[in-house]
Amino acid sequence: MPNTPAMIGMGMSVWTALPSVSPAQKDHAKAILSAMGKEIYTGKETMLDAATAISGSGPAYFFLFMEGLEKAALEMGFTPEEASILVSQTAAGSAIYAGKSGFALTQLRKNVTSPGGTTAEAIKAFEEAGLEATIIKAAKAAFNRSVELGKG
Known part of the structure; x- marks a missing residue:
């Protein structure tokens, strides 16, 4: 699907x-x-349940992240229209670049992250909040629910 x-x-x-x-x-x-x-x-x-968890539900995960960025942009003074454009273009450009660059995602992230810079500070906050573990936990929850739904 x-x-x-x-x-x-x-x-x-x-x-x-x-x-x-x-x-x-x-x-x-x-x-x-x-x-x-x-x-x-x-x-x-059996891989269809995994695909559902990653790709079927995946757009909602990205939209949730984008919602958070958009709220942050609004709090920083952008208009709703500006915040929407800023976040949507950043997401679209990043996704396309990731698919075409030939670099691993970890390398792409490192390329943007200057030691002691703004991105490093944001990544530190994400890591302290356990973002990666939360993403994995959420994807596994979706996978388990897909398996459960498949059993009827």
Whole structure:
């Protein structure tokens, strides 16, 4: 199933097929899903729950982070329109750059983080708040819920 960015051709779909599905049918499915963004075929149906947790629910995670940045921008004096543009463009540019740069995410983050600078201070605050552990915990909660829902 595609995620919501599929509505603008930027979706992510992870899919599988029964062994009885022909190569031509798989190609057709791939073409449909590719028209909505990127797709990954997996031979393991169990990976669909993981994909749901990461990519199906993932847009909401990013939107939540963006909401926080937008609120911070408003508190710092930007207008609602300016805050929205500032956050949306930063998110879109960062995502596209991450996908095209060829660098690992850790390296990209380090490239932006000057020792003793503003970004380093923000990263320190995120780390002290346990942001990464919280993200992993949340994704695993979504995964477990997907497995549970799949059992009926």
